[in-house]
Amino acid sequence: MSIDSGASLARGLRDGDLSVAPRLLNLVETQTPAAREQTAILLDQLSPATLGHEPAGHVVGVTGPPGAGKSTLLSELIRTYREGGRSVAVLAVDPSSRRTGGSLLGDRARIEVSPDDEGVFIRSTAAADRLGGLAAATRSAAQALAVAFDVVIVETVGVGQSETDVADVADTVVVIVQPGSGDVLQFLKSGIMEIPDVLVITKADLGRIAQRAKSDIRAALRSIGDRTTKVVGVSSLPPSSGFEELVEALDRHRERIDVPGHRRNARRRAAVDDFRLEHGAQALRRIGGRRGALRVIDDAPADVAVPRLVAQLERAGGIADPIVAAD
Ligand SMILES: Nc1nc2c(ncn2[C@@H]2O[C@H](COP(=O)(O)OP(=O)(O)OP(=O)(O)O)[C@@H](O)[C@H]2O)c(=O)[nH]1
Ligand SMILES: [Mg+2]
Structure with missing residues (x-):
């Protein structure tokens, strides 16, 4: 199955079209660079920064x-x-x-x-x-x-x-x-x-x-x-x-609970996890370990998607081969 673009899936979900769910899963589970790029676009377009609010579900x-x-x-x-x-x-x-x-x-x-x-x-x-x-x-x-x-x-x-x-x-x-x-x-x-x-x-x-x-x-x-x-x-x-x-x-x-605050913290922890999975424990140590990494993204806007936070960590770590290009 070919992958859908992140933008079209995001549009479907924003319109409340539940039938895009299988295609969404297909995209996020595909690990090619192109699919990961599209996933980052998808998450960006569904982030609270773009939506203007946290997803309601x-x-x-x-x-x-x-x-x-x-x-x-x-x-x-x-x-x-x-x-x-x-x-x-x-x-x-x-x-x-x-x-x-x-x-x-x-x-x-x-x-x-x-x-x-x-x-x-x-x-x-x-x-x-x-x-x-x-x-x-x-x-x-x-x-x-x-x-x-x-x-x-x-x-x-x-x-x-x-x-x-x-x-x-x-x-x-x-x-x-x-x-x-x-x-x-x-x-x-x-x-x-x-x-x-x-x-x-x-x-x-x-x-x-x-x-x-x-x-x-x-x-x-x-x-x-x-x-x-x-x-x-x-x-x-x-x-x-x-x-x-x-x-x-x-x-x-x-x-x-405070849903926005809760999700903001969860996205930050997730970004540090993703960074470590992708670049290894040593790369994480170079930016000060888990704590240092959290400090790096502490001043990021509260409502951006995880891949953007990962990109910020990659910049801090001087990583030349990022997961997805930032912008
Ligand atoms: N008596 C009784 N048995 C139950 C109940 N709920 C589940 N079971 C039985 O417990 C067994 C395990 O149930 P599952 O729903 O498969 O449990 P699970 O946690 O999904 O198991 P895994 O997917 O293997 O981790 C089955 O034989 C069910 O029929 C209940 O409320 N009462
Ligand atoms: Mg089960």
Whole structure:
């Protein structure tokens, strides 16, 4: 498939044309210099600097260990959003190309949606180019889709790094754990309690064991003085339960945060990540490491797209072969 121009895709998304989503993914996943140039143009034209405001879509990160019930939950979550009239895009970072282990493939549920609902777009993308990481392509796609879709969900698998990565793309981070699996314990020990905005305990239909997991999590959150993380129990099997409460918790969180400030910081961290991925740790050290790099772009306008920030870092590092030409 040939790639579309960044400008035409940006125009489609600005016009609210959801049907451009597959072509958008095709562009951002193509790594040729020409495609990267077009991606930079696309992001530029969809940046708040050009739009005059942040893309309106709510970007929700959903993460959790293998087999926790993410896919089953997403099917129900999508249905709940659709009933409320909202369009939904899902970018599922496919775990099959990462580390060995994980759940038995035979037991894996797919995200189930009505195939002719044009308000839903689902795409599995290959896992990241670094362990546990979110591909830059996924981040770019999420930012662009948020211009046209009401909700953009980015799904990743794991406990640990994936939460912090997903926090760099999402307005709201949901961590999913299942009761009685050791997930809850592992989660508590992994020191990532600060990351989730909403914590979901799946499989509420399991009864007491699910109740117990919920009270354990609540106690643990209290013990670290966390009073903001919302804990929600859901059952994704029919008759499902907890989904109205989950959507409400997600909406509440979004209303509470400073979206422009949050996204500005996320774009800056993303630019430093991209720079390091592209040019290596040594190049990053030359501009003062992560901190130095953040200082370099600190005075950049708050609302420019990531490739422009990367270009600024490249200029600071005297890099002659930039990812994309600046202007
Ligand atoms: N009882 C019960 N089982 C559930 C529920 N949600 C999911 N399951 C089951 O749990 C298993 C795993 O669910 P998935 O949705 O595939 O979990 P996942 O997190 O997407 O798994 P991976 O994609 O492998 O990481 C499946 O057998 C589901 O049928 C639930 O609410 N209650
Ligand atoms: Mg799954």
